[in-house]
Amino acid sequence: xxxxxxxxxxxxxxxxxxxxxxxxxxxxxxxxxxxxxxxxxxxxxxxxxxxxxxxxxxxxxxxxxxxxxxxxxxxxxxxxxxxxxxxxxxxxxxxxxxxxxxxxxxxxxxxxxxxxxxxxxxxxxx
Amino acid sequence: xxxxxxxxxxxxxxxxxxxxxxxxxxxxxxxxxxxxxxxxxxxxxxxxxxxxxxxxxxxxxxxxxxxxxxxxxxxxxxxxxxxxxxxxxxxxxxxxxxxxxxxxxxxx
Numbered sequence: 001x002x003x004x005x006x007x008x009x010x011x012x013x014x015x016x017x018x019x020x021x022x023x024x025x026x027x028x029x030x031x032x033x034x035x036x037x038x039x040x041x042x043x044x045x046x047x048x049x050x051x052x053x054x055x056x057x058x059x060x061x062x063x064x065x066x067x068x069x070x071x072x073x074x075x076x077x078x079x080x081x082x083x084x085x086x087x088x089x090x091x092x093x094x095x096x097x098x099x100x101x102x103x104x105x106x107x108x109x110x111x112x113x114x115x116x117x118x119x120x121x122x123x124x125x126x
Numbered sequence: 127x128x129x130x131x132x133x134x135x136x137x138x139x140x141x142x143x144x145x146x147x148x149x150x151x152x153x154x155x156x157x158x159x160x161x162x163x164x165x166x167x168x169x170x171x172x173x174x175x176x177x178x179x180x181x182x183x184x185x186x187x188x189x190x191x192x193x194x195x196x197x198x199x200x201x202x203x204x205x206x207x208x209x210x211x212x213x214x215x216x217x218x219x220x221x222x223x224x225x226x227x228x229x230x231x232x233x234x
Contacts (some may be wrong), residue, residue, distance in 0.1 A: 046214055046225040061222045094171055110218040112161040114173035114182060
């Protein structure tokens, strides 16, 4: 049974870079599927950040694309998120998830997600 | 970007009753690429439905999804105490995929 676990600093200063890692167990990232990051500000809804395939193919939400980098390390069976120049608006619970199915639409990929990690709260504050 | 609007914002019902949750898209969602998730306080979302009407593995058959184009519905036929939660729809018919703002299903 695949399980995902997010890890990283819970507090990041404004203008710095948020860095999180998602460790995957029970499944080898190299075997397939796409993998994604989704966030949820406190008391609010969900926002897809971006996704990656084990080959390194990435695709991002245009609203965050200029600040986001997602990478994968198949030897450690984990993938990572970096979000630069953070502000208080980036305070959220960050989830990693496996894409259940992926579709190629209009030159990029889209997917739904299952399962999800438990999430980790990242607060942006000085 | 497709905007998903869920209604009602809050739905107050009793166990045993039928729940009908709506998700309306600002543009047609291609190929019924629409998913539903359930989220309980302090927990990650759990996939219920994908492809507008296909139940995910392990999801009870009291949950059903329907709809196409711009109008989609999640129905819970007979509410169990564990069904009271927040429900989100998500489209993945174009990029970026987006989520609705959620419907809170609370005990009356």
